[in-house]
Amino acid sequence: MTxxxxxxxxxxxxxxxxxxxxxxxxxxxxxxxxAACDWNNTNRQSExxxxxxxxxxxxxxxxxxxxxxxxxxxxxxxxxxDRSDDWPEGLLEEINN
Numbered sequence: 001m002t003x004x005x006x007x008x009x010x011x012x013x014x015x016x017x018x019x020x021x022x023x024x025x026x027x028x029x030x031x032x033x034x035a036a037c038d039w040n041n042t043n044r045q046s047e048x049x050x051x052x053x054x055x056x057x058x059x060x061x062x063x064x065x066x067x068x069x070x071x072x073x074x075x076x077x078x079x080x081x082d083r084s085d086d087w088p089e090g091l092l093e094e095i096n097n
Contacts, residue, residue: 001052001062001063001064002064002065002067002070003067007040007044008040009036009037009040011033011036011037013029071096075092079092
């Protein structure tokens with residue numbers, strides 16, 4: 001259990017559709033998107049906890065690595081690769097927070 005990821009919810013609207021919406025409709029969609037993402041995060045975390053219980057009852061072993069060492073290794077890997085070349089300034093700090 002690395003506790004480093006909650007599956008994302010991608011909500012996509014193309015510009016043609018978005019531009020046809022009123023400001024109120026856009027605001028409503030943004031509010032609904034935030035609510036959907038919050039619901040997803042909460043329910044993913046509770047589902048993960050439920051699955052851990054199921055796995056333990058089935059006799060599986062759940063392991064938790066040294067999370068600081070895991071984070072350090074993964075971040076060094078990405079920061080020393082071309083994958084982070086286009087990251088906006090402050091993204092890593094935001095992720096860590």
